[in-house]
Amino acid sequence: MTVPADAPILTAAAMREAEAACAAAGVSLAELMERAGAAVADIVWRMAAGAPILILCGPGNNGGDGYVAARLLRVRGAEVRVAALGEPKTDLAKAARAAWTGEVEAFDERTAPAPIVVDALFGAGLSRRLSDDLAGLLARFAGRRVVAVDLPSGIESDGGEAWMPPLPAHVTVALGALKPAHLLLPTAPACGRTLLASIGIDAARTMRTLPPPPLPTGDPAAHKYSRGMVLVVAGPMAGAAELAAGAALRAGAGYVVLDGAGRAPLSAVICDDGDALAERAADPRLGAIVVGPGFPAGEGLTRSLDVALGSGKPLVLDAAAIAAGLTALASGERRAILTPHEGEFARSFPATGGSKIDRTLAAARQSRAVVVHKGADTVIAAPDGRVVAAWPGCPWLASAGTGDVLAGACGAMLARGGDAFEAAVAAVGWHIDRAARIGPGLVADDLIGK
Numbered sequence: 001m002t003v004p005a006d007a008p009i010l011t012a013a014a015m016r017e018a019e020a021a022c023a024a025a026g027v028s029l030a031e032l033m034e035r036a037g038a039a040v041a042d043i044v045w046r047m048a049a050g051a052p053i054l055i056l057c058g059p060g061n062n063g064g065d066g067y068v069a070a071r072l073l074r075v076r077g078a079e080v081r082v083a084a085l086g087e088p089k090t091d092l093a094k095a096a097r098a099a100w101t102g103e104v105e106a107f108d109e110r111t112a113p114a115p116i117v118v119d120a121l122f123g124a125g126l127s128r129r130l131s132d133d134l135a136g137l138l139a140r141f142a143g144r145r146v147v148a149v150d151l152p153s154g155i156e157s158d159g160g161e162a163w164m165p166p167l168p169a170h171v172t173v174a175l176g177a178l179k180p181a182h183l184l185l186p187t188a189p190a191c192g193r194t195l196l197a198s199i200g201i202d203a204a205r206t207m208r209t210l211p212p213p214p215l216p217t218g219d220p221a222a223h224k225y226s227r228g229m230v231l232v233v234a235g236p237m238a239g240a241a242e243l244a245a246g247a248a249l250r251a252g253a254g255y256v257v258l259d260g261a262g263r264a265p266l267s268a269v270i271c272d273d274g275d276a277l278a279e280r281a282a283d284p285r286l287g288a289i290v291v292g293p294g295f296p297a298g299e300g301l302t303r304s305l306d307v308a309l310g311s312g313k314p315l316v317l318d319a320a321a322i323a324a325g326l327t328a329l330a331s332g333e334r335r336a337i338l339t340p341h342e343g344e345f346a347r348s349f350p351a352t353g354g355s356k357i358d359r360t361l362a363a364a365r366q367s368r369a370v371v372v373h374k375g376a377d378t379v380i381a382a383p384d385g386r387v388v389a390a391w392p393g394c395p396w397l398a399s400a401g402t403g404d405v406l407a408g409a410c411g412a413m414l415a416r417g418g419d420a421f422e423a424a425v426a427a428v429g430w431h432i433d434r435a436a437r438i439g440p441g442l443v444a445d446d447l448i449g450k
């Protein structure tokens with residue numbers, strides 16, 4: 001399962017706006033459909049390598065893309081059949097159907113399979129769950145090589161509904177931009193490998209997929225404080241804060257202090273016994289404070305959090321510190337990153353609804369902080385509306401303590417200065433990249449290279 005890096009993501013409504021802007025700029029919708037069909041034909045041609053192809057066409061423009069692909073594949077000499085769910089209903093799809101000179105079979109229980117099945121039944125226009133009858137017809141083709149046009153049919157584009165497609169795809173050709181459903185659970189795995197056919201739409205980049213990790217560029221004039229100084233506040237479960245402190249150092253901070261309980265996870269981490277928290281937090285060289293790993297709610301957390309909040313320094317709040325710090329954060333302006341997993345998110349932001357992207361954006365606006373909503377389909381959102389979706393992440397991260405490591409990495413990136421959203425994006429990228437290099441058997445300690 002892969003998706004293109006740093007690619008735009010559009011909701012169905014934003015897609016329609018981009019399409020209209022294209023038309024206003026002189027590129028007709030018929031031309032967009034021709035480009036979409038050509039992109040699909042190109043990919044199917046290579047995947048088929050001479051094997052027979054069956055294209056399933058629906059009543060809307062998704063089906064229109066299918067008719068265009070069928071025509072272009074036949075021109076190339078491919079063996080193509082088309083099976084349709086009735087006659088096309090849109091003008092564009094009718095024109096594409098008319099330009100296909102081959103036979104159109106009815107798509108029903110007698111439709112014979114082919115080694116390559118192209119699913120052009122429904123895309124972004126799906127308005128309700130597929131009927132059981134239709135789902136049954138599609139499920140008959142399980143086990144064939146399936147290419148989905150825009151989305152596997154049955155998936156709701158914006159990711160707000162958890163409708164699963166009856167026929168998961170090996171390859172999905174996203175048209176114009178990626179859609180939230182390509183990147184969010186539970187639908188993302190059903191898209192297989194998602195490719196982007198840009199088709200010339202000018203897609204806004206407010207929402208995008210995770211960029212590739214930047215190449216490390218050392219500043220020749222750097223010193224340990226200029227690379228970023230991070231303070232990690234330890235609670236009763238000191239191991240978690242140790243992981244965060246080690247991660248901050250490995251993720252590029254020049255100087256890391258672990259305050260409270262705990263031993264230095266790496267010899268270079270400076271340990272304080274907790275009496276000097278206010279003094280440490282007031283250090284003008286300090287670039288970020290991390291509070292939350294291994295620190296359950298209670299008086300101790302409230303005291304430490306008050307000091308951290310009172311210092312005015314950029315903050316990373318994890319675990320119980322998220323809910324505890326929300327009110328104070330929302331009432332001021334500061335660079336802050338919150339790193340909830342789903343349980344912590346639900347407790348801290350119970351009123352949010354919609355897709356994981358919608359919910360994370362609402363949480364960022366409510367808290368006035370960057371929110372890293374963790375999970376296999378991590379979503380990062382900023383109060384100004386920017387979103388990065390980090391699917392598919394690295395599955396070896398599903399292991400205790402890796403979230404503490406991410407909190408420390410966020411601290412390191414935040415302490416360098418600059419935009420908190422870009423810092424969170426860099427930390428998530430660092431985390432996934434480091435986990436992927438370690439691979440199966442990963443434990444959180446490996447990420448900090450003890």
Ligand SMILES: NC(=O)C1=CN([C@@H]2O[C@H](COP(=O)(O)OP(=O)(O)OC[C@H]3O[C@@H](n4cnc5c(N)ncnc54)[C@H](O)[C@@H]3O)[C@@H](O)[C@H]2O)[C@@H](O)CC1
Nearest residue numbers: 019032033036060061062122123124125126127128129150
């Ligand atoms: N937005 C764009 O810029 C472009 C969009 N294109 C294609 O257009 C697609 C969207 O086309 P449409 O808006 O026509 O929508 P779709 O073709 O995805 O489906 C809409 C049709 O399906 C019917 N329908 C919806 N849900 C159904 C259900 N559960 N059971 C049975 N029928 C159902 C609707 O009544 C309508 O007839 C995209 O996914 C993409 O494939 C491309 O042609 C190129 C450009």
Ligand SMILES: Nc1ncnc2c1ncn2[C@@H]1O[C@H](COP(=O)(O)OP(=O)(O)O)[C@@H](O)[C@H]1O
Nearest residue numbers: 374375376393394395397398400401402403404
């Ligand atoms: N299946 C998965 N695929 C990819 N990343 C995952 C998966 N499950 C969890 N993660 C990542 O692992 C980390 C786990 O964090 P968290 O649940 O806070 O763990 P802990 O509290 O034990 O440190 C997060 O960064 C999350 O995004």
Ligand SMILES: [K+]
Nearest residue numbers: 119122149151
């Ligand atoms: K489709």
